[in-house]
Amino acid sequence: MKDSDSIRCIARILYPFMLLFGCYIIIFGDVSPGGGFQGGVILATARLVTLYIPEKADIDVEIFNLAEKLLFLLLLLLGLLSLFTVGGLFTNVLSAELPHEIRRWFLVILNLAIGIKVSSGLTLIFTQFVKEGE
Amino acid sequence: MDLLLSILILTLIIAMLRENDSLRLVVYFTGFSLLMSALYFLYHAYDVALAEIAIGSAILPLIFIIAIGKQKTFVVISRVKDDFMNEEENSPGQTLLRGFAHRYGLKTEIHFEGQTRLKGAFRRRNADLMVIKSRRDGKYIFLMKSSSVLHYKMQRIVEGHRNLRFEVVEEDQIYD
Amino acid sequence: MIKKIRTPLLIIMLIFIFLFSLSGIPGILEEEPDSTIGDLVIERGYSDTSSKNLVAAILLDYRLFDSVFEAAILLISAAGVLYMTRLPLKDKTMKGGKGNERQ
Structure with missing residues (x-):
């Protein structure tokens, strides 16, 4: 599987574009279709492509585990933070009087957190699966 | 257009239901989800289509x-390395195990290990069977997990041989 | 006696549950309501959440509670996979390592 030259070449070309597309989907999640979950899944699929590139095949799982735990805590904190600023749980932190261009950043940060969390979780899952399958 | 896609999806589902080979089933499933995401796209559910694809x-x-x-x-782990069980494929133990696995459509994988290491009930390598030699009567013991589906069938085969014995281990039991 | 009537009883119960749930869907047995939650989101979504993508508005503002715990499900499943595929617990406690010494 890893010996085919053409697949390795195409995977090398495709990998940065998949990363770029995933990041685009995450960051523009609040103005165009997509969002944190979808972009995170695409980033995880980009990691799947690197299984064809032998130099990049080895990663440490612990980083992804740590990132997932910390980002889940961050999500919970972002949800709870709106209790002190707005007065309701699990809504936008910034108050409704601010202009839309500023309130939008809360959604961008939330999308980023969800996207990185989902991509690290899925990467962890199938890296462990591939290791187990060998 | 969406009617055509729906009919295609239905035929794929029927093909999936009537399929026996698991690998082909996975390929059908991949095609099914591709067509499903095309259908989501036609109905303007772009977010769902992205996640699905x-x-x-x-x-x-x-x-x-x-x-x-x-x-x-x-997967077989062997701690015995003598005339009965060695690396050659035509040794009697290997012939027995390979024939047994071939009958149920499985591929055999045999690992040889030294005598000294202790380990839990095969968990580290997810082995199905372990071969050791008894010190008391010189019989070869076949160990299998009690959770394995095949251990009744293996037991029936082992009972026909004089120099073999069969034992069942629990999941978290340590055998030395 | 009970075994004989159990299956038809179950079927009759399922039919009743199906009809009962059908009566809740607007437009089948009831008349359609004047406005649904979709109209509300289309009308007020942008001014409430300042998100032009209304799906993101629902996922990240109106139903943020659900999204957070959806992420929790993924965390739990990843932890489960990691637990199953690492070294067994006994070896870990003996050596005190963090699971780096996979074979």
């Missing part, structure tokens, strides 16, 4: 294929 056609088939490949091997 990435999960249903890349990540789930990978997990399924690895699980199927794992299921089809019969």
Whole structure:
């Protein structure tokens, strides 16, 4: 599987574009279709492509585990933070009087957190699966 | 257009239901989720289509294929290395095990290990069977997990041989 | 006696549950309501959440509670996979390592 030259070449070309597309989907999640979950899944699929590139095949799982735990805590904190600023749980932190261009950043940060969390979780899952399958 | 896609999806589902080979089933499933995401796209559900195309056609088939490949091997750990069981394929122990696995459509994988290491009930390598030699009467003991589906059939085969014995281990029991 | 009537009883119960749930869907047995939650989201979504993508508005503002715990499900499943595929617990406690010494 890893010996085919053409697949390795195409995977090398495709990998940065998949990363770029995933990041685009995450960051523009609040103005165009997509969002944190979808972009995170695409980033995880980009990691799947690197299984064809032998130099990049080895990663440490612990980083992804740590990132997932910390980002889940961050999500919970972002949800709870709106209790002190707005007065309701699990809504936008910034108050409704601010202009839309500023309130939008809360959604961008939330999308980023969800996207990185989902991509690290899925990467962890199938890296462990591939290791187990060998 | 959407009617055509729906008919295609229905035929794929029927083909999936009538399929016996697991690997082909995974390929059908991949095609099914691709067509499903096209249908979501036609109905203007772009977010769902993005999630479906990435999960249903890349990540789930990978997990399924690895699980199927794992299921089809019969892993044996041997601590015995003598005339009965050695690296050559025509030694009697290997012939027995390979014939047994071949009958149920499995691929055999035999690992040889030294006598000194202790380990829990085969968990580290997910082995199905372990061969050791008894010190008391010189019989070869076949150990299998009690959770394994095949251990009744293996027991019936082992009972026909005089120099073999069969034992069942619990999941978290340590055998030395 | 009970075994004989159990299956038809179950079927009759399922039919009743199906009809009962059908009566809740607007437009089948009831008349359609004047406005649904979709109209509300289309009308007020942008001014409430300042998100032009209304799906993101629902996922990240109106139903943020659900999204957070959806992420929790993924965390739990990843932790489960990691637990199953690492070294067994006994070896880990003996050596005190963090699971780096996979074979």
